Amino acid sequence: MILLSISIFWLSVCVYPISADPHITVEAHVGSTALLPCSLSKDFSKTPHVRWRADNEFVFERSFDGTHEGPGYKGRVDVPEDELRKGNCSLVLKDVRITDHVFYRSFVMEHVEATNTNKIQEINRVQLNVYSQRVSAQVGSTAVLPCDWKHLSIQTPHVEWRIGDEIVFERLGKESFQGEGYEGRVDVPEEELLKGNCSLVLKNVSVTDETLYSSYILMTDTKKPVLVQNIKLSVRELSEERKDDSSAPSGEADGMNLLIIITVCIMCSVLLIFIAIFIWMKYRRSSS
Template sequence: MTLLYIYILWVAACVDSISADSHITVSARVGSTAVLPCNLRKEFTERSIVRWHTDVGFVFERSSDKTSIGSGYEGRVDVPEDELRKGNCSLVLKNVRITDDGAYRSFVVEYVDRTNTGKTQEISRVKLSVDVFWNISAEVGSTVLLPCEWSDLSIQTPHIEWYIDSEIVFERKGKESYQGEGYKDRVDVPEDELLKGNCSLVLKNFGFTDEAVYRSSMVVTHTKKSVLVQKVELSVYKKPEERKDETSSSSGEAGINWPHPLIFIISLLMCLFFSH
């Protein structure tokens, strides 16, 4: 009971001490929902505004009568009003993307009038670390699906690239597509799926030489820059019996090869006979 009381006091102290110097790290996988913590020191009033943004742009803002959402975050972010009334200004970020990785800051602004928004106070700093790495094992000769999702459906003609290091495996822009050397008739990102935001790579007739770390990137039209979407490590899957055979084989080579028991007994008897 004493330990529980100490723990509660410690948590309360931590929450109360949140300031511009506070740094919290939150980890999330691509496609999951992340909650970036934030607690108000004072009561949220009709004149209060809570604002979230990153080092590169605006994310979300809520006042007593309206909300504003930054570009690229539509339908993905919120600070629930009922929670805000309780002093919880945490940002809920749905369908996490690799592009969400970075530093986030929350602020509270006391609104006075149109020309004076009063003092802006920073509440917390949160580092969102997005984990995009997948490990997939597949049997030789099988068809493998390398997962990838891009939710910015405002792009009318998505341009996706799958590659290993600097080698292009597959590329699609609209109806046009390119298959890298050694992947002809084996790889595809179906156009109809890509338009839905599904950029998963279909790899047929998987072989030992296909073992590698694959990356997918979406080429942003207006900037001509590639945005990393997914990383997948693909390896050959071995059945349990194959692993057992390999273990037995290696154990036999490394161990001592004992002779047949009958030969051993005869040799021992002959040794005793001649010793007399």
């Protein structure tokens, strides 16, 4: 614990960003295992001291004296020691929860012999997007993104639907707000919201609507938003569906046309045979 306290102190004093890697986004389904990538710039002969944090919350730490797991992450996180020795500081996060939908940072702590002090270097930043359900819709249709706040204890529900920090729709009682590009296309009906149903109705779905949507309920007393649901919306092209739909009838039509042609050919052949027999019998009668 002393080492952990000292480490936290140094983390607040000196953090040197060394990674040139861009911001990384990882998606994971609730209940799955997520791998948050992290790579050291060099191999270490000894086990390096590495730490992962989520926003301002401690997540996981591995040092020469063992490992430490943050509150809410017990038994769910690890940076395998054998991988860490190879320079792979990726965090394995098991049993992903909706509350894991946060921003993560990884740090490595090195001992500097010249000054006999610890130096903390930021290695990577990862945004973990956690979704609990995937909804699929075709272009031009209406999609319903599910949401249920019955488990929350509030009297006047105040709901927000967002894409990242962008508000798509907001409702408090009869008052509502529709985000830019969603005017006339989104709604959470007031009567449904009062029943505990905060599902978002999205009309006239377009290809650009394909993304991750988050629903929040703002608590009445604190106005603090509580994440309720993350929904991944997948949009199918209408033209592709039409091609798929038209392929089956086309095949059936070709088969039907072939059957008609064969039937006509058989009937013509039978008719020609009868005509030939009639002409032959008439010829025999005339010659006798």
